[in-house]
Amino acid sequence: MNQFPRMHRLPPYVFATVNELKMQLRRQNVDIVDLGMGNPDMPTPQHIVDKLVEASSKGVNHRYSVSRGIPNLRKAICDWYMRRFGVYLDPDTEAVATMGAKEGLSHLSLAMLSPGDVVFAPDPTYPIHTYAPIIAGADVRRIPIGRGRDFFEDLLVATRQTWPQPKLLFISYPHNPTCEIAAPEFFQKVVDFAKEHKIYVIHDFAYADLAFDGHMPPSFMQAEGAKDVGVEFFSMSKSYSMAGWRVGFCVGNRDLVYALTRIKSYLDYGIFQPIQISVEFSKLLLKEGHVAVSPGLGFGAHGDDHVRFALIENEHRTKQAMKGIKKVLSGRSCG
Numbered sequence: 001m002n003q004f005p006r007m008h009r010l011p012p013y014v015f016a017t018v019n020e021l022k023m024q025l026r027r028q029n030v031d032i033v034d035l036g037m038g039n040p041d042m043p044t045p046q047h048i049v050d051k052l053v054e055a056s057s058k059g060v061n062h063r064y065s066v067s068r069g070i071p072n073l074r075k076a077i078c079d080w081y082m083r084r085f086g087v088y089l090d091p092d093t094e095a096v097a098t099m100g101a102k103e104g105l106s107h108l109s110l111a112m113l114s115p116g117d118v119v120f121a122p123d124p125t126y127p128i129h130t131y132a133p134i135i136a137g138a139d140v141r142r143i144p145i146g147r148g149r150d151f152f153e154d155l156l157v158a159t160r161q162t163w164p165q166p167k168l169l170f171i172s173y174p175h176n177p178t179c180e181i182a183a184p185e186f187f188q189k190v191v192d193f194a195k196e197h198k199i200y201v202i203h204d205f206a207y208a209d210l211a212f213d214g215h216m217p218p219s220f221m222q223a224e225g226a227k228d229v230g231v232e233f234f235s236m237s238k239s240y241s242m243a244g245w246r247v248g249f250c251v252g253n254r255d256l257v258y259a260l261t262r263i264k265s266y267l268d269y270g271i272f273q274p275i276q277i278s279v280e281f282s283k284l285l286l287k288e289g290h291v292a293v294s295p296g297l298g299f300g301a302h303g304d305d306h307v308r309f310a311l312i313e314n315e316h317r318t319k320q321a322m323k324g325i326k327k328v329l330s331g332r333s334c335g
Contacts, residue, residue: 203220
């Protein structure tokens with residue numbers, strides 16, 4: 001690996017240890033309830049599958065497509081934004097299709113960033129928000145989030161203490177892995193902050209449809225001036241149980257959309273996503289409770305005291321997981 005300097009900044013794959021232990025237990029016929037990876041347990045809606053079958057039967061569709069998405073798809077994306085959020089987008093200059101949000105985030109980072117650039121990312125956060133900039137050669141400064149913290153105060157302090165000035169801020173609401181939500185006023189403050197400090201913003205909106213108790217997650221694009229400073233990524237993986245299909249899109253600032261469109265014409269999908277883990281509690285849940293979860297450290301240093309549960313199983317399996325967790329916790333003192 002010494003001949004590959006870029007790899008030196010990438011620690012081992014985040015969930016490798018837990019996944020290996022999980023497979024070992026399954027080979028022993030141990031029934032593991034897997035709440036680790038956010039992989040939908042429901043099939044893709046039938047009308048989408050039917051349309052795929054129909055389209056795949058036409059030979060013309062077997063040719064190379066266009067990297068930014070066919071015109072009708074980009075128009076459908078923009079129409080959806082207008083219907084749902086009241087946001088106008090130009091399908092020719094403000095929307096580009098991606099192979100899932102992760103591919104788009106990664107390639108946009110490569111297009112935007114150079115060695116020495118500084119990026120702000122929340123901590124904890126989805127790993128690619130940190131490692132896409134690192135792969136691009138940038139430096140990442142983590143902004144801790146969670147209860148008892150003032151995000152904008154921490155953001156201001158980090159901005160004042162950082163040189164060179166940060167170029168990009170990643171955010172994601174509903175947040176993975178903490179489930180924290182954001183109000184429209186939050187996004188407006190982000191836009192105002194970004195304009196004042198000349199920072200671009202990337203909002204990962206992958207969990208737009210995973211909301212409860214009547215909450216309707218707003219779009220970053222609804223904030224006044226959002227298109228001046230950033231873009232928003234949406235993935236079909238969670239909302240439509242299309243994780244394996246690799247379909248998503250990016251909308252917003254036309255300069256960033258253009259940059260992503262251009263680099264996508266040269267590159268294809270395949271982004272390494274590593275991070276170092278600490279996993280003793282996760283291993284304990286696997287061994288004694290037969291429940292697989294994601295170690296919180298995989299999402300950042302501030303996630304080290306937590307694990308993430310992906311709520312993807314049916315009610316029966318979820319109750320089974322709760323029994324397994326209860327079994328483990330009841331046998332340990334709470335210090």
